[in-house]
Amino acid sequence: MLRSDWLARRLAxxxxxxxxxxxxxxxxxxxxxxxxxxxxFTAGTYEGLVLWxxxxxxxLVVAQVAGxxxxxxxxxxxxxxxAARHRAATLLGVAGLAGVSLLGxxxxxxxxxxxxxxxxxxxLGMAWGLVFGYLEGxxxxxxxxxxxxxxxxxxxxxxxxxxxxxxxxxxxxxxWMPFAAAxxxxxxxxxxxxxxxxxxxxxxxxxxxxxxxxxxxPQACRGLFWRYAxxxxxxxxxxxxxxxxxxxxxxxxxxxxxxxxxxxNATILTTAEIPVAVLSLLAVGAMMFVRDNAFxxxxxxxxxxxxAVLLIGSTVLFQQGGISPIVWMVASGFGLxxxxxxxxxVLFDRLLAHFRERGNVGFLIYVAxxxxxxxxxxxxxxxxxxxxxxxxxxxYTSLCYGGAVLMLVLMAGSYWYFLKKKG
Numbered sequence: 001m002l003r004s005d006w007l008a009r010r011l012a013x014x015x016x017x018x019x020x021x022x023x024x025x026x027x028x029x030x031x032x033x034x035x036x037x038x039x040x041f042t043a044g045t046y047e048g049l050v051l052w053x054x055x056x057x058x059x060l061v062v063a064q065v066a067g068x069x070x071x072x073x074x075x076x077x078x079x080x081x082x083a084a085r086h087r088a089a090t091l092l093g094v095a096g097l098a099g100v101s102l103l104g105x106x107x108x109x110x111x112x113x114x115x116x117x118x119x120x121x122x123x124l125g126m127a128w129g130l131v132f133g134y135l136e137g138x139x140x141x142x143x144x145x146x147x148x149x150x151x152x153x154x155x156x157x158x159x160x161x162x163x164x165x166x167x168x169x170x171x172x173x174x175x176w177m178p179f180a181a182a183x184x185x186x187x188x189x190x191x192x193x194x195x196x197x198x199x200x201x202x203x204x205x206x207x208x209x210x211x212x213x214x215x216x217x218p219q220a221c222r223g224l225f226w227r228y229a230x231x232x233x234x235x236x237x238x239x240x241x242x243x244x245x246x247x248x249x250x251x252x253x254x255x256x257x258x259x260x261x262x263x264x265n266a267t268i269l270t271t272a273e274i275p276v277a278v279l280s281l282l283a284v285g286a287m288m289f290v291r292d293n294a295f296x297x298x299x300x301x302x303x304x305x306x307x308a309v310l311l312i313g314s315t316v317l318f319q320q321g322g323i324s325p326i327v328w329m330v331a332s333g334f335g336l337x338x339x340x341x342x343x344x345x346v347l348f349d350r351l352l353a354h355f356r357e358r359g360n361v362g363f364l365i366y367v368a369x370x371x372x373x374x375x376x377x378x379x380x381x382x383x384x385x386x387x388x389x390x391x392x393x394x395x396y397t398s399l400c401y402g403g404a405v406l407m408l409v410l411m412a413g414s415y416w417y418f419l420k421k422k423g
């Protein structure tokens with residue numbers, strides 16, 4: 001991809017606010033465009049379609065998440081060893097393959113089109129690491145990561161709103177809607193990847209504060225993991241819980257809102273997530289002002305625990321009638337996405353910086369993601385066969401309670417381990 005040395009030089013000497021603005025906004029929009037290849041299909045309900053005794057939407061979600069989980073395992077090696085010069089072509093390649101899979105989904109009749117959702121998830125699992133690779137290892141990584149990570153909140157709702165618009169206003173079928181939605185975002189993706197390719201690499205000052213970032217060999221990956229295995233196992237287990245709760249909320253948010261009495265309001269899929277995104281952006285972005293990496297690592301742990309407490313507290317208040325459904329969805333969303341965003345770059349970035357490890361965040365994220373999405377598949381299957389009579393609202397509520405308690409216990413263990421570990 002063509003580069004502009006002029007633009008790179010300008011950004012290298014630009015004030016931090018300007019650099020964060022350019023890098024953060026274009027990374028955010030880039031991953032929003034990637035979401036358009038992944039999430040619009042969940043705007044459909046696929047009512048009346050059943051395959052092997054399983055609701056067809058669950059089949060589609062499980063197929064995509066299974067491909068996504070396998071992609072994360074592949075990404076442990078691919079993303080950790082990715083050279084910067086290959087990022088752009090790889091990112092566009094995975095988006096292109098995902099787009100072809102959506103076309104296949106549209107052209108293939110039920111129920112065989114479900115196989116295309118597995119193909120769809122297979123490349124897309126590597127997109128996050130490719131985009132985050134442009135941002136990690138900088139003194140402003142928290143601000144950049146916060147802007148990028150609000151994609152988990154805003155983009156999913158936005159592309160589902162787009163999907164509902166295509167279904168309701170444009171009359172598209174549920175088979176063709178995902179492909180049409182993805183096409184709308186292709187120009188934005190091309191522009192954003194071009195801009196990210198022109199971002200200057202981390203400066204000497206960045207490397208001095210955050211440790212140099214470099215691609216990792218398989219031996220380096222194994223060495224990094226085993227040096228911190230007890231703490232990493234605890235953190236990965238917390239992320240497993242977060243992924244399960246987040247996937248249920250994200251993939252079945254249409255059903256949850258319908259059970260809450262907002263089934264006819266498609267815009268709420270986006271508007272209710274805006275306060276969650278703003279609060280998460282402010283909380284995570286403020287972490288860039290914490291220069292001491294040891295303190296920042298401990299603070300990350302405490303913020304994850306705070307999210308768990310908020311999940312429990314808001315759910316109790318909602319069930320007792322103390323807060324409205326909208327307030328509960330916003331509060332529980334913040335309690336869920338605050339720790340989820342911290343795990344997707346910020347916490348692991350500070351861990352590497354504190355212990356002065358020469359590696360990259362992509363390796364640790366993909367270890368956590370691979371386990372997280374594997375667990376998500378298992379829980380969705382259990383939901384269908386073991387708790388099929390439970391509503392999606394009741395299922396999400398139960399996960400808020402159980403998941404939050406597990407998070408508190410596991411984060412306490414991780415906090416103690418890394419507190420005792422010498423940096």
